[in-house]
Amino acid sequence: MFNTEQIVAQINFVGGIVLIIAIIIAILKIVINRMSANIKGKTGEGATHLGLLFKLNSAEYSVLSDLIIPFSGGSAQIDNLVVSPYGIFVIEVKNYKGWIFGNEKDANWVQNIYGKKNYFMNPLRQNFKHIKALSEYLNLDESYFHNVVFFIGDCIFKTKMPENVLNRGLSKYIKSKDKKILNENKMNEILNKLKETKRKIKISKKEHLENIKNYRG
Numbered sequence: 001m002f003n004t005e006q007i008v009a010q011i012n013f014v015g016g017i018v019l020i021i022a023i024i025i026a027i028l029k030i031v032i033n034r035m036s037a038n039i040k041g042k043t044g045e046g047a048t049h050l051g052l053l054f055k056l057n058s059a060e061y062s063v064l065s066d067l068i069i070p071f072s073g074g075s076a077q078i079d080n081l082v083v084s085p086y087g088i089f090v091i092e093v094k095n096y097k098g099w100i101f102g103n104e105k106d107a108n109w110v111q112n113i114y115g116k117k118n119y120f121m122n123p124l125r126q127n128f129k130h131i132k133a134l135s136e137y138l139n140l141d142e143s144y145f146h147n148v149v150f151f152i153g154d155c156i157f158k159t160k161m162p163e164n165v166l167n168r169g170l171s172k173y174i175k176s177k178d179k180k181i182l183n184e185n186k187m188n189e190i191l192n193k194l195k196e197t198k199r200k201i202k203i204s205k206k207e208h209l210e211n212i213k214n215y216r217g
Helices: 004-055 123-138 170-176 184-200 205-216
Strands: 062-071 074-084 087-094 098-101 108-113 116-121 145-151 155-157
Touching: 004 170, 062 123, 062 184, 074 123, 074 184, 087 123, 116 123, 123 145, 123 184, 145 170
Parallel strands: 087 145, 098 155
Antiparallel strands: 062 074, 074 087, 098 108, 108 116
16 A cells, blocks of 8 residues: 555656656757758758759859858858859748738738748848848849749748749749840859859858847847
């Protein structure tokens, strides 16, 4: 027969184990969610990169991806970038599902999925910072860059979007820009610098996120 003290001790012991298991499950959920978001982002960027390689003529268009660009404000991570005689297309990739609401002037856009609203930074503003970083790093006027946001995934725009915010037809949009503004020598100079940067500059994810935090103040 157990006395009262033994029963209380058993209850406390079991309760402690349940609490520990609950904490472990909560931690695992956080880790898995973060890993899933990272994999989801990388999958979207990779699929976009491959699509551009297949659909754009390599004689005119050079496609680069996953670039870390250092600048006076810290560093900028570029999802996909296309260098062409028609300018430099800086592409911010968003792998989202559901309904998307937003316009150029909003600070934040909204994803509505199964009735749940998630707010995220206006990707046009986010990508404009990338363009400013590239402009500074390449010593090239901002007028040579095209700001493009591409949503990959099963999403629907529920507000009218600018022409440079797309969920299909990315390569078609790029090819619609047909005014030549970069000569071959300048293109080669830009590509060589970016490829050398990708080869030499290694910034950890933690350092990059810290740079973003510091840049935003």
